[in-house]
Amino acid sequence: MSDKKNDVWITGIGLVSCFGEGPDTHWEKLHASGAASAPIDRESYAPYAVHPLPEIDWTAQMSRKDMRQMENWQRIGTYAAGLALDDAGMKEDEELVSTMDLVVCAGGGERDLEVDTAILAEARTRNDRDLILNERLPQDLRPTLFLAQLSNLMAGNISIVHKVTGSSRTYMGEESAGVTAIRDAVARISHGQSSHLLVGGGYNAERVDLFLNIELGRYLARDTATPVQERQEAGGGMIPGSAGVFLVLESAEHASARGAKPYAKISAVASDLGARNAEETLARFSRMLEKLPLDRDSRPAILSGASGYADITGWEFDALRSRFGMEAAIRAYTSMVGNTIEANFPFGIALAAMALKNGSFYEPFEAAEKPVKIPPSSILVSTAGHYRGEGMAMVEAAS
Amino acid sequence: MSTQYTDHLGRPVIAVTGLGVVTSLGNGKKENWEALTAGKSGIKKITRFPTDGLNTVIAGTVDFMETEEVSAPAISYAMAESTAGEALEEAGFGDAGFPGPLFFAAPPVEMEWQHRFALMEESPSKEPGYEQLLEAARAKPHPQMHHLIQLGTIAYKLAEKYRTQGLPISLSTACASGATALQQGIEAIRRGETEAALCVASDGSVTAEGLIRFSLLSALSTNNETPSGASRPFSKDRDGFIMSEGSAALVLETMEHAVARGAKVIGVIRGVGEKADSFHRTRSSPDGKPVITTISAALEDAGMSPDEVGYINAHGTSTPENDRMEYNSLKAVFGERIHEVPISSNKSMIGHTLTAGGAVEAVFSFLTMKESIIPPTINYDNPDPDIPLDVVPNVKREAEVKSVLSNSFGFGGQNACLVFAREMA
Numbered sequence: 001m002s003d004k005k006n007d008v009w010i011t012g013i014g015l016v017s018c019f020g021e022g023p024d025t026h027w028e029k030l031h032a033s034g035a036a037s038a039p040i041d042r043e044s045y046a047p048y049a050v051h052p053l054p055e056i057d058w059t060a061q062m063s064r065k066d067m068r069q070m071e072n073w074q075r076i077g078t079y080a081a082g083l084a085l086d087d088a089g090m091k092e093d094e095e096l097v098s099t100m101d102l103v104v105c106a107g108g109g110e111r112d113l114e115v116d117t118a119i120l121a122e123a124r125t126r127n128d129r130d131l132i133l134n135e136r137l138p139q140d141l142r143p144t145l146f147l148a149q150l151s152n153l154m155a156g157n158i159s160i161v162h163k164v165t166g167s168s169r170t171y172m173g174e175e176s177a178g179v180t181a182i183r184d185a186v187a188r189i190s191h192g193q194s195s196h197l198l199v200g201g202g203y204n205a206e207r208v209d210l211f212l213n214i215e216l217g218r219y220l221a222r223d224t225a226t227p228v229q230e231r232q233e234a235g236g237g238m239i240p241g242s243a244g245v246f247l248v249l250e251s252a253e254h255a256s257a258r259g260a261k262p263y264a265k266i267s268a269v270a271s272d273l274g275a276r277n278a279e280e281t282l283a284r285f286s287r288m289l290e291k292l293p294l295d296r297d298s299r300p301a302i303l304s305g306a307s308g309y310a311d312i313t314g315w316e317f318d319a320l321r322s323r324f325g326m327e328a329a330i331r332a333y334t335s336m337v338g339n340t341i342e343a344n345f346p347f348g349i350a351l352a353a354m355a356l357k358n359g360s361f362y363e364p365f366e367a368a369e370k371p372v373k374i375p376p377s378s379i380l381v382s383t384a385g386h387y388r389g390e391g392m393a394m395v396e397a398a399s
Numbered sequence: 400m401s402t403q404y405t406d407h408l409g410r411p412v413i414a415v416t417g418l419g420v421v422t423s424l425g426n427g428k429k430e431n432w433e434a435l436t437a438g439k440s441g442i443k444k445i446t447r448f449p450t451d452g453l454n455t456v457i458a459g460t461v462d463f464m465e466t467e468e469v470s471a472p473a474i475s476y477a478m479a480e481s482t483a484g485e486a487l488e489e490a491g492f493g494d495a496g497f498p499g500p501l502f503f504a505a506p507p508v509e510m511e512w513q514h515r516f517a518l519m520e521e522s523p524s525k526e527p528g529y530e531q532l533l534e535a536a537r538a539k540p541h542p543q544m545h546h547l548i549q550l551g552t553i554a555y556k557l558a559e560k561y562r563t564q565g566l567p568i569s570l571s572t573a574c575a576s577g578a579t580a581l582q583q584g585i586e587a588i589r590r591g592e593t594e595a596a597l598c599v600a601s602d603g604s605v606t607a608e609g610l611i612r613f614s615l616l617s618a619l620s621t622n623n624e625t626p627s628g629a630s631r632p633f634s635k636d637r638d639g640f641i642m643s644e645g646s647a648a649l650v651l652e653t654m655e656h657a658v659a660r661g662a663k664v665i666g667v668i669r670g671v672g673e674k675a676d677s678f679h680r681t682r683s684s685p686d687g688k689p690v691i692t693t694i695s696a697a698l699e700d701a702g703m704s705p706d707e708v709g710y711i712n713a714h715g716t717s718t719p720e721n722d723r724m725e726y727n728s729l730k731a732v733f734g735e736r737i738h739e740v741p742i743s744s745n746k747s748m749i750g751h752t753l754t755a756g757g758a759v760e761a762v763f764s765f766l767t768m769k770e771s772i773i774p775p776t777i778n779y780d781n782p783d784p785d786i787p788l789d790v791v792p793n794v795k796r797e798a799e800v801k802s803v804l805s806n807s808f809g810f811g812g813q814n815a816c817l818v819f820a821r822e823m824a
Contacts, residue, residue, distance in 0.1 A: 069680065102675065106571075107550060108509050113529060119512075120519055120527040129516055130607065134452045137611045146612035147680050147810065150507060151550065151571045156811025159677045165689065168675035168813060169579055172505050173551025173569040180568050184583075191590040208529040212518075213510065215536040217545030222537075271566035273558060387545075388555050389566055 008189045009255045009262035009398055010353045012088025012248030014080040014200070017337040017347070018051040018241060022083060023263075027354045035227035035335040035365045040239075041206075042225055048215075049225040050205050051241030051338035062161045071110040071148040074157050077202030080244030081158045084198060088248035089260060094163065096258075101194045102155055102168040103185045105177035105201035105342040109149035111209045115140045154202065164198055175305070175383055176273070177201065178345035179391030183269040185249050186393075195254040200246030201342040214238065219309050219386050227335035227366035228308045229317075236310030238386055241338020245347045252398075262398035263353035267378075268292045271391040278315055281390075285319030285382075288392045292380070300394070301361045301376035302330040303351050305344040305383030316384045329372040335365045345383045345391055352379035352395035401823065404655040406669070407702035410589045412823050413668045414657040417490030417650030419482030420762045422749040423459035423643055427485055432766050435774045436795045440627035440748050442641050448607045455619040457626040458605045459643025459750035472508045474603030476553045478646035478755075479503070483561055483599050486648035491662055496562030499593040499652070502583045503554035504576035504600030505569040506754045510548045511606060553601065563597055573809030576600055577647065577757030578817055582671045584651045594656040600758035601646035613642055616681060618718060628778050630751075632715035632744035633722050633790050635783040640716040643750030647758035649765075654823070666765050669802070669818045670701025676812035683724050683808065690728035690806075690814050697804065697816035698732070705733045708740060708818070710773055710798070712764045712805040715744025716751050725806060726786045741798065743776040743791040757807035761817060764803040768821045771799050 013023040018039040019030065029037070041052045058067045058075050061082030067075060085091040090100070119136055123129050147153050152170040159165050171177040171184070178201060185199040204210075214220055221237025231237065255262060270288035274280050294300070302320055306313040313332075321328055333351055334340075340347055355361050356379060361372045378396040401407050420427065423441025424434035434441070441459045447469060450456035464477035487497060515532060522535035535541075546552050551569050558567035572579040577600035584596030613619050620639035622629035631637040657664050674696065676689035683690060698705060714725055730737045745763050752759050767773055772795050779792040802820040807813075 108507065116515070117528040120515065120531070123516055123519065124525075124527060128449075129512070130449045131451055133512060133607045133611075134449065137608055138453070138615065141608075141612065141615060143612075143615040146616060149509070149612070150573055150810060152573050152809070152811045152813065153680065155675075156680055156813075159675045159812045160680065163677045165675040165677050165812070167673040168572065168811070169583075170571045171569065172571055173554065173567075174549060176551055176566055177569070180566065184568075187590055187592065188586070193586060193590070208533065209510075212529055212533050212536055213545070213548055215533060216541040216548070218536075218540045273555065273566045387549070388551060391566070 005190045006192060007252035008186050008266045009250050009252050010247050010264050010266065011250050011255050011260045011262055012084045013263060013350050013353060014083030014087060014246040015350055016056065016076055016080050017243040018054060020054050023087065023354050027358055030336055030362060031360060032363050038336045040225050045208065045211055047222040048211055048220050049239050052206055053242040066161050069144060070157055073110055073202060073204040074148060074154045076204055076244035077154040078157045078161050080200060080202055081198060081246040082162055084246035084248050085162055090248060097163045099166045100164045101166040101197040102158060102164045103181045103197060103199040104155040104170045105181040106151045106154045106170050106172060107342055108151060110207055112141065112145055173389065174341050175344045175385035176389030177342045179271045179383065179389065182346055182349060182393060183271055186266050186269050189249055189251050196250040198246055198248055200346045202244035203242060203340045203343045205240035205242040205338060217387060221308060228306050228313065228332035229368040230366055231308050232313060236308055236313060238307045238309050239338050241340045243337055243340040243343050243347060245343050245350050247346060247350060264356040264395050265398040266349065267394045267396050269393045273389050276312060281315040282319050284390055285316065289323055292392060292394045299324055300378045300380040301372055302328060302380045302382060303348045304330050304332045305348045306332045306334055307339045307386035308334060309386045312384045316382060320382060327370050329370050331362045331365055331369055339386065348381040348383060349393060349395060352381050355379060356395060356397050412654035413585055413588055413651055414654045414664045415649055415666050415668060415765060416652055416657050416662045416664055417486035418665060418762045418765055419485030419648040420759055421461060421478045421482050422645035422752060422759060423461055424749055426463060426481060428766065435745065435748055435763065436772050438775050438777045438793060440777060442626045442629055442750050444626055447605065453610065454614050454621050455610060456623045457629055457641065459641055460605045461603060461644040470511050471506060471604040471606055472547045472553060474644065475506045475601040476556060478603055479553060479557055479599050479601035480560060482646040482648040483557055483597065486650050487561060490650035497597055499563065499595035499597060500565050500587065501554060501558050501563040501567040502580040502596060502598045503557060503567060503569050504580040504754050504758060505550060505553060505571055506602040506604045508548060508550055514544055557599060572813040573811050574753055574756055575807040575809035575813040575815045576754040577759060578807035578815035580758060581649060581761060581817060582815060585668055585671055588651060588653055595652035597650060598758065599648040600755040602752055602754035603644045605642055605644055610642055620717065630717045630747050631778040632717040632747050632776055633783055633786050633788060634779055635781045637717045637719060637722060640718050641750030643752045645749060645752035645755045645759050647755055647762045649758065649761060666768055666819055666821050667823055669703065669820050670697045672696030672700055672816045674814055676814060681810050682720065687724055687728040687731060690724065691731045693814040693816045694728060694732045697818050701818035703818060706736065707802060708804045709800045709802045710767060711740055711742035712760050712803055713742050713744045714806040714808050715746050717746060722786060726788060738787055739789065741773055741789050741791050743774055745774060747777045757815065760805055764805050764819050767803060768800045771797060773798050773800065
């Protein structure tokens with residue numbers, strides 16, 4: 001085992017969100033505009049708001065035949081994965097993709113709302129509800145739906161469509177899944193267990209069954225679509241967003257050998273879990289910060305994936321301000337694209353990489369956010385899951 | 400150059416010091432091993448829910464766990480809690496917590512029909528549909544139901560109960576998940592991130608809808624009349640797998656760590672291999688290349704030749720396609736020797752424990768080496784002439800087994816292979 005660690009370069013970014021697709025579009029639309037510019041749908045799921053998917057021509061990244069085998073959740077991921085491979089100059093390079101490792105963060109698949117509603121309707125008039133399932137489900141469910149439900153089938157579809165087949169693993173657990181995916185990817189490249197890797201996930205927020213899953217814990221913001229900090233004064237709450245994000249990560253050596261240029265490098269990832277109270281949560285954030293390459297005077301720019309849910313968002317900001325001061329430049333990118341759950345943390349990493357490549361940072365997304373004085377050379381990405389798990393990463397200029 | 404504590408590539412030797420298991424055969428290693436070596440089947444008619452009108456009415460359900468409600472997440476957690484507890488106790492980790500992370504192979508969890516019906520009953524709205532259910536959620540908080548259906552919950556609860564370190568990891572590679580949990584524990588230890596890892600897999604997802612979905616893919620046996628004879632790996636008349644429940648836990652640590660704290664070492668994990676398949680969502684490449692690559696990679700990682708493998712714990716699902724593909728792929732790696740190496744499928748008795756399979760079969764592989772008894776492949780009455788293997792037919796066999804190769808394959812092109820041994824050399 002060698003103690004020498006490889007630098008982990010980001011050499012490709014694939015993004016889809018309410019702002020459109022691709023890193024250039026996202027940089028253009030996000031770096032100098034506030035949350036008021038963010039596309040948001042307040043009507044379709046009222047009283048909840050959602051950052052919707054843009055119009056997408058799926059066939060740009062997959063065949064119609066493959067497209068028909070997927071629900072939107074998987075299409076989003078497969079599409080963003082294709083964009084990332086394109087961006088890294090790896091698309092359809094058989095040698096590179098067949099040896100590329102795949103790390104996906106994913107939730108569950110999509111329900112067939114029509115089938116479920118028909119069963120609920122019938123259940124109103126019958127007491128033998130178990131039998132309704134036995135009568136209807138074998139007739140009404142599409143066999144492919146089962147595959148849409150399996151968490152690892154976003155990865156499976158990426159292997160099929162883009163031929164990424166070195167290895168394949170899927171992490172689950174809401175926002176924590178994204179933290180774990182990035183952590184695993186960085187650790188493997190850093191220690192030479194992988195030379196090049198595709199990591200990311202996708203989330204289709206525009207599903208009433210998912211609104212239900214979240215609202216059971218009453219995490220959603222109601223009748224408001226204000227940015228994250230402003231929303232805290234109104235009691236907080238989460239606004240979900242549909243998005244897909246994939247990153248191509250490579251060891252510096254692997255990227256250099258093929259002449260690929262980095263956006264930035266990921267120099268450290270930390271994660272934790274514990275009781276959600278002020279004291280213990282602040283202690284966990286402090287411990288994570290200690291694990292990052294920061295000295296006492298470091299003042300990194302900060303991208304936060306804060307869900308907007310009341311207490312935890314405040315604790316995350318308190319922890320960051322107590323370490324970096326009240327003037328810390330924190331950007332809650334969830335004000336722009338929503339909480340994209342499994343994709344939340346990788347999305348922040350992508351935004352950090354784009355800022356470093358462009359030698360600039362994002363203007364405040366809302367009035368409460370502080371401007372930066374000089375363009376940062378390192379960016380801290382921080383997130384706290386809406387009900388469990390926290391993660392942080394340092395993204396730095398590669399040169 | 401290998402030493403007592405490092406392998407042929409200078410990496411830390413990975414010792415296994417604790418095992419726990421639950422299947423339809425029983426709770427714990429003792430009950431399971433007795434039944435498994437006696438050739439007993441855990442497959443039975445489903446009583447958890449009415450099966451009227453269903454094509455498949457049998458499964459390897461685990462009906463003896465005490466749970467607050469009968470649901471996939473509740474049963475999966477109860478089994479995982481039990482197996483993790485058993486493994487940690489054997490390894491000698493008690494009240495002080497566990498000095499490493501948790502890697503948990505998590506079952507597909509989602510809201511179940513009982514929850515939808517309950518929300519429908521309490522909803523202020525009478526108009527059927529998700530809006531109706533949402534109104535119930537808006538009317539009052541349902542924290543317990545919320546926690547239950549989040550995909551990370553089981554791992555979070557396990558991590559809290561057994562005080563593992565850091566953010567617990569929930570993962571899925573479908574039916575290869577149990578093997579993947581071990582793979583990730585191995586990788587973390589080899590990176591030097593931790594001296595120990597707790598790897599747990601659990602799947603308690605035999606629900607009406609789960610069963611119906613697999614049935615719609617024509618993946619399940621419909622041999623309903625004789626449940627104990629329905630899982631027939633490598634037989635000519637095999638007709639599909641049996642959906643089953645189970646959990647397993649393994650404590651991994653560096654040999655150095657195990658020796659230093661005076662732990663009893665059950666065996667070692669020598670290697671792991673993986674290769675993804677891009678052929679189809681549910682079917683393997685007809686040429687078997689990804690599986691062949693997976694098995695070869697595991698042997699290479701272990702620093703072993705196929706000749707050194709003493710026994711193969713097959714994936715052996717009892718579907719027509721899997722068993723043929725597994726044989727052909729093994730033959731490509733082992734050559735003619737494949738017809739002499741004993742190979743058996745635990746699934747002939749416990750069915751396919753899905754997410755948990757790779758870990759359950761890892762536990763049985765270590766017991767096979769420890770007890771010098773190979774569990775049989777039962778229901779082998781009608782051998783498939785195209786799969787001429789020594790499947791240890793119907794009756795256990797006493798044999799000194801020094802090393803085991805274990806396969807796991809899953810939907811979505813997932814393939815993993817592990818190599819276990821009694822000792823490093």
